[in-house]
Amino acid sequence: xxxxxxxxxxxxxxxxxxxxxxxxxxxxxxxxxxxxxxxxxxxxxxxxxxxxxxxxxxxxxxxxxxxxxxxxxxxxxxxxxxxxxxxxxxxxxxxxxxxxxxxxxxxxxxxxxxxxxxxxxxxxxxxxxxxxxxxxxxxxxxxxxxxxxxxxxxxxxxxxxxxxxxxxxxxxxxxxxxxxxxxxxxxxxxxxxxxxxxxxxxxxxxxxxxxxxxxxxxxxxxxxxxxxxxxxxxxxxxxxxxxxxxxxxxxxxxxxxxxxxxxxxxxxxxxxxxxxxxxxxxxxxxxxxxxxxxxxxx
Amino acid sequence: xxxxxxxxxxxxxxxxxxxxxxxxxxxxxxxxxxxxxxxxxxxxxxxxxxxxxxxxxxxxxxxxxxxxxxxxxxxxxxxxxxxxxxxxxxxxxxxxxxxxxxxxxxxxxxxxxxxxxxxxxxxxxxxxxxxxxxxxxxxxxxxxxxxxxxxxxxxxxxxxxxxxxxxxxxxxxxxxxxxxxxxxxxxxxxxxxxxxxxxxxxxxxxxxxxxxxxxxxxxxxxxxxxxxxxxxxxxxxxxxxxxxxxxxxxxxxxxxxxxxxxxxxxxxxxxxxxxxxxxxxxxxxxxxxxxxxxxxx
Ligand SMILES: Nc1ncnc2c1ncn2[C@@H]1O[C@H](COP(=O)(O)OP(=O)(O)OP(=O)(O)O)[C@@H](O)[C@H]1O
Ligand SMILES: [Mg+2]
Numbered sequence: 367x368x369x370x371x372x373x374x375x376x377x378x379x380x381x382x383x384x385x386x387x388x389x390x391x392x393x394x395x396x397x398x399x400x401x402x403x404x405x406x407x408x409x410x411x412x413x414x415x416x417x418x419x420x421x422x423x424x425x426x427x428x429x430x431x432x433x434x435x436x437x438x439x440x441x442x443x444x445x446x447x448x449x450x451x452x453x454x455x456x457x458x459x460x461x462x463x464x465x466x467x468x469x470x471x472x473x474x475x476x477x478x479x480x481x482x483x484x485x486x487x488x489x490x491x492x493x494x495x496x497x498x499x500x501x502x503x504x505x506x507x508x509x510x511x512x513x514x515x516x517x518x519x520x521x522x523x524x525x526x527x528x529x530x531x532x533x534x535x536x537x538x539x540x541x542x543x544x545x546x547x548x549x550x551x552x553x554x555x556x557x558x559x560x561x562x563x564x565x566x567x568x569x570x571x572x573x574x575x576x577x578x579x580x581x582x583x584x585x586x587x588x589x590x591x592x593x594x595x596x597x598x599x600x601x602x603x604x605x606x607x608x609x610x611x612x613x614x615x616x617x618x619x620x621x622x623x624x625x626x627x628x629x630x631x632x633x634x635x636x637x638x639x640x641x642x643x644x645x646x647x648x649x650x651x652x653x654x655x656x657x658x659x660x661x662x663x664x
Numbered sequence: 665x666x667x668x669x670x671x672x673x674x675x676x677x678x679x680x681x682x683x684x685x686x687x688x689x690x691x692x693x694x695x696x697x698x699x700x701x702x703x704x705x706x707x708x709x710x711x712x713x714x715x716x717x718x719x720x721x722x723x724x725x726x727x728x729x730x731x732x733x734x735x736x737x738x739x740x741x742x743x744x745x746x747x748x749x750x751x752x753x754x755x756x757x758x759x760x761x762x763x764x765x766x767x768x769x770x771x772x773x774x775x776x777x778x779x780x781x782x783x784x785x786x787x788x789x790x791x792x793x794x795x796x797x798x799x800x801x802x803x804x805x806x807x808x809x810x811x812x813x814x815x816x817x818x819x820x821x822x823x824x825x826x827x828x829x830x831x832x833x834x835x836x837x838x839x840x841x842x843x844x845x846x847x848x849x850x851x852x853x854x855x856x857x858x859x860x861x862x863x864x865x866x867x868x869x870x871x872x873x874x875x876x877x878x879x880x881x882x883x884x885x886x887x888x889x890x891x892x893x894x895x896x897x898x899x900x901x902x903x904x905x906x907x908x909x910x911x912x913x914x915x916x917x918x919x920x921x922x923x924x925x926x927x928x929x930x931x932x933x934x935x936x937x938x939x940x941x942x943x944x945x946x947x948x949x950x951x952x953x954x955x956x957x958x959x960x961x
Contacts, residue, residue: 433832454840462836468865469826469833472857482854486838516861534838 382406383569384430384460384538389439391425399425401593403439407538412560412570414580414601417590418615423573426590427540430571431460444537458487461536465543467515467527476518476526477511483534501533504562521552528559538569545576557582581605581619581638589614602636668817670789675896676718677790681799683897684787690904691783697911701771702924704779705933711782718790724782729944731781735774736941739934742770753927767930774937793817798887807885815870823863830858 386405392398399422407413415423428434429441432453441448444459464470473479480501484494502508505525510518515526524544532539541560545553557579563570574580580587580601587604589597591614597604604610605618606626617623625637637643671677676684691711698704715724743749749763756762793814800810834854835841841851874880 428832431836433835452840452842453835454838457836457838464829464833464836466829468862469830469858470837472854472861483837486840530837 380408382408383444385442386426386429387439387441389426389429389436389441391422391429391434392437393425398593400429400436403595405588405595405598407569407571409569410564410567412564412572412583412585414572414574414583414585414587415590416574416577416580416587416604416614416616421590421614422593423590424542427462427542427571427573430456430538430540431462432456433462454486457483457536458534459536460538460540461531461534462540463528463531463542463544465546467520467523470527470530471515471523474514475512476507476515476529479515479526479530480507480533483530487534497535498533500535501529504532504566505529505559521548521555524548524552525555532563536568538571539563540571540573542573543575544572545574545579553579577605577617577619581622584638589616591615602638605638606636668788669792670720670723671792672719672790674718674790676714676786678896679790679900680891680893680897681791681795682803682891682893683900684791685796685799686901687904688783688787690908692780694908694911695776695779697908697915699772699776700925701768701775701933702929703914704772704775705929708775708779708782711779711786714786715782718786720786720789723789724785727785728778728781731777732937732940732944734777736937738774738777739767739770739937742773743767743934746770754931762931762934764927764930767934768925771930771933792889794887795889795891798889799891801885801887802891808880811879819863819866822866823859826862826866827855827859830855830862833858 384405384407386403389400389403390398391400401422403426415426417423425434429436429448430443432448432451435449443456446456446459448456471479473482477498480498481494484497489497502511505528507526507529510522510526515523518526528541528544541556544556548556553576560570560572560583572579572583572585584601587597587599587601588595589604589610596613597607597610605622610616611618618626619638621640621643622636622638625643635646637646679687691707694707695704698707715721743762743766744760746763746766746769748769749766751764752761753764753767754762796817797810797814800813801807831841834851837854839851839854840847843851
């Protein structure tokens, strides 16, 4: 498996930030949820994890901050072996946003919610101030600071939960199904946030069933099926691979299927978004016009 | 599926839940009528064949372990320190003596825990929760009350599962759950606040779901699982009655002449529980060590 980064270069020489070596996890009840996974995640990457229900996605990412430890193999995060470190320490490196914000939030105001992680890490007052303010700015929460999280609507509450994780400014942020149950605006917001996290130098790991979201990001995509990793590549390459998509029971974004089915399109390329198809059509049109002009000129 | 019920094919399982409820009441009553260590030990031994008939020996032993831990604590601490004791029975190192009266007291108490525990385990593990509810309804218990009981049984595993998720979610917020005692007490707030809220939400949701499915409609409700009192139940009930009569007879007329409880019995039962507990401890430590060794590889 070749490691890929979004900017595509320098990956070979760089040390991975997070490294999963031959990891399996068997739950106490005997269910093998993750089997023989190898995975390197590098600085600056956005990694999407795809797969049907019960394929082991959540189990895999719970290993990243030590909530679970591998029953076979090992994981290093920022040079630390997850088996030997406290979860609280690992959680300051890898922020994990749970799917249901109700499991995470419990304090009476958004500001307290944001400060909570920092107080757990026994940060100095000034450092906490700085980090919390950064999160407030990033999530544009200035006018909600004194609100009770339970008075906010579900997508806002999700955002507060995310902000409270980001407030300790972990290197990696893991989002477990962030767009599930969100309206269009909420989904768009998640997309913007992911891009923003990347810009700010975070690694983003994203579990999702939202093919559209992955299409927009066109990020590195890992496909899980029956506890195993069956694909690990750029989204357009994974989406164009019919065998893998079928095996994992995935359906690429409609526009991709559409483009694949239009036989006269340039089949060496996979189109993930409406915009990319539009620009391709425009390009073709221009070419045609050029050809017509040349034709009429002679 | 998410209760303590263990589906098996046995005579005890096929008894009507009402019979089994009476059985539990009978066990509790017996354990109070026979407030003598020897008789209670007899009762405990007599209950064991029922566990075997129910094919529940292994789960029973697992669940009774914890009660046994209580028994050992009670017998040891009371045996030495309870002030009602006057007659020394035997002495262990450092001048700590077990006294007869306090040992009797402690044995009665801890055997009672074990006896009632056995009865309760037998009932819970062999009775499907909805059977219990429908049996209660047949006893003219209001349907909603039976349902409260039923849902209490069923919500416990759900809460346990949610608790685990909440704990993980708080750990993801850098909460150190393995701190010292003060730290742990402080951690109760981030653990229980979300758990309470989630449980309330779930119960609230449940009430809506029930309403949507016409729960509060008046009149009789049909039950998918029929329970009937048959000849097996009658013979079981008769057996219980006979034993109960015998117990009362024993208690009223024979107590003076019958003296089963001796120093030796008390001492042996005490040492017996120690040995079993020691065995459990060794097993536990062994597993720990094995886990550690396995973890390194
Ligand atoms: N705590 C647990 N104990 C035992 N088995 C579990 C536990 N958690 C998950 N499993 C099992 O492990 C398998 C993988 O579960 P996991 O939650 O990782 O899947 P997932 O890919 O996240 O699915 P989803 O898309 O539904 O979130 C499933 O078969 C599940 O039943
Ligand atoms: Mg999941």
